[in-house]
Amino acid sequence: MTTPAIEIEGLEVEFPRYGTAPVKALRGIDLAIAEQEILGLVGESGAGKTTLARAIMQLVPPPGRIARGRVRFRGEDLAGLDPERLRRLRGQVMAMVIANPKSELNPLLTVGQQIGNVLRYHTGLTGKPLRDRVMEMLKEVRIPDPERRYDAWPHELSGGMAQRVVMSIALICDPRFVISDDATSGLDVTVQAQVLELLQRLVARHRTAMLFITRDIGITAHFCDRVAVIYGGEIVELAPREPFFANPHHPYTVLLLAAFSHNPRLRGYWHRQGTSAGETGPAETGCPFAPRCVRARDRCRAEAPRLRELEPGHFVRCHFPVER
């Protein structure tokens, strides 16, 4: 087997709290993403999606820190790299497409400058070749009227356009690995579909591996090779796309799918769940999902389940997985 693009092993991220034990945002994540693979990562707010993205880039916002585990990029442990080399990897070889791009762009630089800066400080390209390459990229992400947008300011952009700019920034150096962190969440549904299609095509054309983070499990069905579900800082289910949607095993996955489904069996499950689940956070002991799970028994509340391979390539973290 070839080396995966990204290998994550037992990754734990903590945010210290004054006086008490630190909050564990990630509780031991194991994931590997192959070259050219698109892995979908689904989870609700606070599940640890963004923290995982930042931890892969080795930029957990302080005071958070990586407590244990490692991230390997093409076999190289990122924690062991010197800061300058790590900086050269970021944005050039592993890039990120972010949510809410309007507040993430520098308000005092034009679109052309912001895309150009990334290319310039990674490759040393300047002047006309730099401008030409940026213009080419703007055309590639299908920004309407690229000549004019090149000199536009961030506050003049619509959400969809800002998203295309951020995509240009991520792809301008032709990276080998891209993280898309909830990149379409702030957009209108029609724009969202356009942006997704574009992202999918670009990633395919550049043969880039991608971690596609989203809250919308439906989106992952369209173009992810594999899908992972994260809950309470743990991967609770991981499977190739077809078995994932055909035969989900974790109650939380079933719950997520049931919310969108017309399948009567799933709807029934969702209704039962809906009456029993409150707005409870993940449990500290036992299975994190136990407080919201209709199937939870005593064992679930006492003993944390391990990630098990139920079928080849299909991993589930549950004592009593849902069967078809």
Added chain:
Amino acid sequence: MTLLPYVGRRLLFVLPQLVGILFVSFLMVKLIPGDPAVLMLGPFATPDSLAKLRAELGLDHSIFVQFLIYLGKAARGDLGFSWQTTMPVTTDLAQRFPATLELVTLGLLLALAIGIPLGVAGARYRRGPLRAAADYYGLLAGALPDFWLALVLIYVFYTLLAWAPAPLGRIDLSILPPEPVTGSLLIDSLLAGNWETFQNAAAHLVLPVLTLGLINAGPILKMTQATTERMLDSDFSRYAELCGLPHGIIVRQAFRNALPSVVTIVSVLYGFLIGGAVLVEIVFSWGGAGQYAVQGVLNADLNPVLGFVLYSAVLSLVIYLLVDLVYFAIDPRTR
């Protein structure tokens, strides 16, 4: 570009603003106890001569009428006489206002040269000796009174080391001041091509400028550091880091985003120091505008006070207009 109509609209408001400022200061100045006629003629004046002088000065009219008379004269460029110097206020201020401007401008330039690099460095290296130094400096500059620092500097550099000239004005008495063109001794002596005068005036400027610069670098440093730090913590800086931009570039961009706040604090300091540098002016016998106005207040010599208020107000309005133009240049969102 909406710049020109904007400036036009701003200038339209300048005149009413000035009249308003003058009216308020006129009322306040009139509230100061003390009868100018008594002060001018001394304790042994007869009631008759006092009444005559009051009528001459227009003090027998109501305050409102007095104000209208003052306004009418001011519109013709007549700000009255100072009875202390026996000179027209405009003549006095033409000499003193540039003295203060020269001092304050150079002082603020020095403050910027100290405050901005130290502030940016403090924001960049949040732990470490540089940040500690910046923090202590900000604290110290905020706590020290400027006149005290001035006295210490005089003691060290004039009394002990004799490196600086005596703190007795802007230029040695033995040296003929240059023909006044701008009122700034530095510029005028250069215009006259008189190198010796220039050196002498510059030497006299060193200690007062150092005083103002060292003290006022404090607020500039604090503002620069706090705002740059906030910009470094903001989403766009984090994103720039995710894009792998070099740290120096990220800091530079954060500072550019912090610049409007720095410009604001500098403009506020500038307007404030025109009058606020008075203690430093007194210590160095500078003969500046602030000193002139304070003498006026203390001796019920009202025309210098009002003249000073008018000049400072015009200057402040000009500064604030310039600041808005700078915002225009810095931030595309204001265009």
